[in-house]
Amino acid sequence: MIKRLNRDDYDRWASQIRHTGGCRQPIHLRGKVEHYDRATGALLHRYTTRTEPDGVLRVPCKTRRASRCPACAEVYRADTYQLIRAGLIGGKGVPETVKSHPTLFVTLTAPSFGTVHARREHSGKVQPCHARRDAETCPHGRVMSCTERHSKDDPRLGEPLCPDCYDYDGSVLFNALAPLLWKRFADSLRRALAKAGGLALKDLRHHLTLSFAKVAEYQRRGVVHFHAVIRLDGPDGPTTPPPAWATADALTPAVQHAARAVSATAPAHDDQPERVLRWGTQLDIRPITLNGDLTEQAVAGYIAKYATKAAECVGTLDRRINPLDTLDAFNLRDHARRLITTALHLGTVPELAELRLTEWAHMLGFRGHFSTRSRRYSTTLGELRAAREQHARDNEITTGRLPLFEEDTVLVISTWEYAGKGHSLGDQLLVAALTGTSLTGSTDLEAGPHG
Structure with missing residues (x-):
C-alpha cells in the first residue's frame, strides 16, 4: 500500500479506480486503440496501456451479483429499475399512455417440500413458528413442532424441522423446471385471454399483446418463486391501447386459470416414477396503482432489488462448483449442503442430463435468467448501456480527451488482451479509502495468462 502511494503514477491509478465506480474486481486489459483517417491514412488518435499504471487499463466487471461486486450490481439495479418503471408510467421511448393499460403484479410460488422454520406475524406481533399441541412425531423421531418466535436474522429460518423428511429431490427438480413452468404459464395465459375475447389463439396477436417483466427470488428454504409485472397492450405493443374487453378484471381470472392449469414433468x-410439478397454492395478484400501497415506484424497486441477488439467503455459493471438489472446504449450512449434494447427484442421472444440474448445483438447480422481459415491455438494458456509453464519449470529446470526427470517415483498429482482475490486498485498502466501499470480499489479484 505504501509503495502504491509513493509511485509517480498514483494519481492516474486513482483516476482509473474512480472511473470503475469502486468495482471490487475490475478487469485488467492490456492493449491499444488507434483512429485513422480513412481517406489519407493519417493517425488521428492513439491510446495504449503501456503508459498506464502496471501497464493495464482497469474496467468495471459489470456483474449483476451484489455478493460479488456491490458497485457494479448497483448500476444493474438502477438500470433494471428504470426499465421496469418505464413500462409502468412511460419514458425511455415508452409513451405515457401505457399507464392506462391494465397491469397486475403477480407472485407465483413453489409448492411445499416439507415443514420449515418460519417467521410469522399477526397484527405486528411475532407468532410461534409451528406450535402444535398434538404434533406428530416423524419416522425419524423428531416432533414436528416449533414454539420459538424467530427473529428476522435467525439462521434457522427456511431450514426443515426434519431434514431427513424434507423432499430435497423435489426442491431441486422444481428449481430446474421453474423456467419451463413459467413458459407454459405465459402460453396458457395467452390461450385464456384469447378465449375471454372470443378469439382463436392464432388471431390474438392481431388484437392484443401480453407484455411482462419478471424476476426470480429465492425463498429461505432454497426454492425460487417469480414476481411478475403483467400488462395488456394493443397489437403494436405499448404504443396502442388494448381492446375494450381486455381489462384487469379479465386478466385476473386468466392468471388464476393459467397458474392452476400448467405443470412440468421430471422423468423417472x-x-x-416420473414426477409432475406445479406452482404452489399461494398465488398473489394485485393491481398496480399510481398512488397507494403498490405504486409503480414500489414495484420497480422491488423487482430491481432481487435482480441483483441469487441464492445467498440460503447460504449457498455464488460460483460454480467443481464436482471433484469436496463441499467440506466451503462454509455451508447443512440445508444448503444437502441441496447442493442432491443437485450434484441428480446431475449424474442419465434421464436428467438435459437439466444440467451439475453445472447449476450452486444455484440449487435453477438455471434460468433471474430477470427477463417480453420484447415489447419497455426499453432494454442494452439501450440504457448504449446511452450511458454515448454520454461518456461525448464528455471525453468535450474535455478534449478524444478528437471530434465523423465516425464514417474514421477507421478504428484495437487490440486487447485479458491481463487479470481484482486488487492486491494493499490496493484494496486504498480502493476502500478512495470510494468508501467495504473490504468484504475477494482481495486477491487473479493474474491472467499475460499478468
Whole structure:
C-alpha cells in the first residue's frame, strides 16, 4: 500500500479506480486503440496501456451479483429499475399512455417440500413458528413442532424441522423446471385471454399483446418463486391501447386459470416414477396503482432489488462448483449442503442430463435468467448501456480527451488482451479509502495468462 502511494503514477491509478465506480474486481486489459483517417491514412488518435499504471487499463466487471461486486450490481439495479418503471408510467421511448393499460403484479410460488422454520406475524406481533399441541412425531423421531418466535436474522429460518423428511429431490427438480413452468404459464395465459375475447389463439396477436417483466427470488428454504409485472397492450405493443374487453378484471381470472392449469414433468430416475410439478397454492395478484400501497415506484424497486441477488439467503455459493471438489472446504449450512449434494447427484442421472444440474448445483438447480422481459415491455438494458456509453464519449470529446470526427470517415483498429482482475490486498485498502466501499470480499489479484 505504501509503495502504491509513493509511485509517480498514483494519481492516474486513482483516476482509473474512480472511473470503475469502486468495482471490487475490475478487469485488467492490456492493449491499444488507434483512429485513422480513412481517406489519407493519417493517425488521428492513439491510446495504449503501456503508459498506464502496471501497464493495464482497469474496467468495471459489470456483474449483476451484489455478493460479488456491490458497485457494479448497483448500476444493474438502477438500470433494471428504470426499465421496469418505464413500462409502468412511460419514458425511455415508452409513451405515457401505457399507464392506462391494465397491469397486475403477480407472485407465483413453489409448492411445499416439507415443514420449515418460519417467521410469522399477526397484527405486528411475532407468532410461534409451528406450535402444535398434538404434533406428530416423524419416522425419524423428531416432533414436528416449533414454539420459538424467530427473529428476522435467525439462521434457522427456511431450514426443515426434519431434514431427513424434507423432499430435497423435489426442491431441486422444481428449481430446474421453474423456467419451463413459467413458459407454459405465459402460453396458457395467452390461450385464456384469447378465449375471454372470443378469439382463436392464432388471431390474438392481431388484437392484443401480453407484455411482462419478471424476476426470480429465492425463498429461505432454497426454492425460487417469480414476481411478475403483467400488462395488456394493443397489437403494436405499448404504443396502442388494448381492446375494450381486455381489462384487469379479465386478466385476473386468466392468471388464476393459467397458474392452476400448467405443470412440468421430471422423468423417472433412480427407481423413482416420473414426477409432475406445479406452482404452489399461494398465488398473489394485485393491481398496480399510481398512488397507494403498490405504486409503480414500489414495484420497480422491488423487482430491481432481487435482480441483483441469487441464492445467498440460503447460504449457498455464488460460483460454480467443481464436482471433484469436496463441499467440506466451503462454509455451508447443512440445508444448503444437502441441496447442493442432491443437485450434484441428480446431475449424474442419465434421464436428467438435459437439466444440467451439475453445472447449476450452486444455484440449487435453477438455471434460468433471474430477470427477463417480453420484447415489447419497455426499453432494454442494452439501450440504457448504449446511452450511458454515448454520454461518456461525448464528455471525453468535450474535455478534449478524444478528437471530434465523423465516425464514417474514421477507421478504428484495437487490440486487447485479458491481463487479470481484482486488487492486491494493499490496493484494496486504498480502493476502500478512495470510494468508501467495504473490504468484504475477494482481495486477491487473479493474474491472467499475460499478468
